[in-house]
Amino acid sequence: MTISFENQVAVVTGAGGGLGKTYAKMLASMGAKVVVNDYGGSLKGETGGVKNQINPADKVVNEIKANGGTAVANYDSVENGQTIIDTAIKNFGKLDILVNNAGILRDVSFGKMTEKDFNMVMEVHLKGTFNCCKAAWPHMVKQRYGRIVNTSSASGIFGNFGQVNYSSAKSALLGFSKSLAHEGAPKNIFVNCIAPIAGTRMTQTVMQQEMIDALKPEYVAPFVCYLSSKECEENGGVFEVGAGWAAKLRHQRSAGKFFPVNFTTNDVAKHWNEVTNFSNIEKNTYPDALNDSLILVLNEVLSKKGNQPTNNTMSYKIFKMFEAYMKSNPEETRKIVHKVGCVYEFQIKKNRVNPPAFFYTMDLKNGAITYDQSKTPDAIFTMTDDIFCDICTGKTNAQKSVQNGTVKVKGSISAMMKYNKDIFPPITDNMLAQELSKAVENYANGGSFTSSGPGNNDPMINMRKTLKETGLKSANMIEQIFDQMSTPMGQKKVEKVKFVYQLDLMKTKDSKPVSFTLDLKSSPVKGFMGSAEKFDAKFSMTDDDFMNIMTGKLNPQTAFIQGKMKIKGNMGAAMKFTPDLFLTQSKL
Known part of the structure; x- marks a missing residue:
């Protein structure tokens, strides 16, 4: 396969030297018509160039033409992205490729960083990329084709001392590129982001000369050209590229730890290793999109609704019935409180394998039901939803369930002995077959239910x-x-x-x-x-x-x-x- 850019038009910003120059020349050598953009300013972006000195963009254009290529120069700052894109449309009639490469540095420790230092870097790197993409977008949408390559850096991925401004801009470009990739995909506009490792004017401040000599921009350009080609179907990727080496980056998420809804700061400290531990390879995940990131958490949250079970569980229905009964029958509730006088916590599991997903507190000291864990339980019962239902309806003996291990108990033995299914009026299958509101209403009225099951309606x-x-x-x-x-x-x-x-x-x-x-x-x-x-x-x-x-x-x-x-x-x-x-x- 031979990749060619014949009849394609490319814009490369910051192409007067370093990486941008190499991109522009390679694209032109492969047949593209190229707009070579360079503001001609200093590394800090403070001036439009030295008087009477040829702009770097003109030099690159001359080199491209000398090699038989086609190119025009543009001298605007990326703050004027519309004008840069207009140059391509005016000279070549269309735009297929946009490589956002322009950048400046204003490295300084955070304590000494001025607002100007921060704003200028953000304006060129982040806002400049936005300006150029915004101007290019309608043309690419109209022709239903486009390739955009944005430039982040290792500083944007990992952070770096003295580069809070630069790291912020480059990190923002990762999110910018991934979001734009989602919008572009249906229109055949693919957006990718690179973190180049190369010896350029910008890296001279952080690299030794031997490294700069070894990390030539020519070792990055072929990768950028491939991302710019119609043959490349990658979209939304982030790549580290340099010295002939290229690798795709992805997010990794540890197995993590789900806390109960009333967890404390001390709980976080106690389980910190579970939150940060990546050694459990089988349970680590690699979210690649918003849905991937949300699904694990949403499954947990939605199933609990803040650790409050949804109304499709029998345990939830039963506790709602208990709660309604106590509120509607204060005299009976006082008798129960006087007789029992204990606080019980119920930890209900979806199945025998998974940890508890639903938590209830039956406070028979104060006559209340809450849908969370108790801070001071006298006894804790752990079981599955179906076992709890069977115990409440009398199908299963609670004591035998404890003996055979299907019910786990903790706490005061005397408190445990006081709890039994006869504390409240009996519950039958017909009761549980009714809709939640009907079951609660009838049980609150003293447990009088009709025998009609759901099939009668x-x-x-x-x-x-x-x-x-x-x-x-x-x-x-x-x-x-x-x-x-x-x-x-x-x-x-x-x-x-x-x-x-x-x-x-x-x-x-x-x-x-x-x-x-x-x-x-x-x-x-x-x-x-x-x-x-x-x-x-x-x-x-x-x-x-x-x-x-x-x-x-x-x-x-x-x-x-x-x-x-x-x-x-x-x-x-x-x-x-x-x-x-x-x-x-x-x-x-």
């Missing part, structure tokens, strides 16, 4: 009529989704997802939600009005925002970040729920 009955009665704008769309799921083709499209989704849609932000369930776990898959008995992910938003997401007017990720769409449950499941999963563009 089938949400599929008169579904179409009920849909129209909701008054939602998206009613027809929901009906289309249900209809599509009932077809062989629709079922085939979604059956591999294997998750249950609940949609809570509101006419306005403050109105009562209308719930829909899309059960992609069942066989066949099904959709119905009403809440899911147990969901993997739940989405809450206004009717308008749902319509905008499903029709492509609103990006789901943007909706989540802006708080327009709230998610509960498993983030991995949520990520698989996409508009094109149900409706084709033609139907919309």
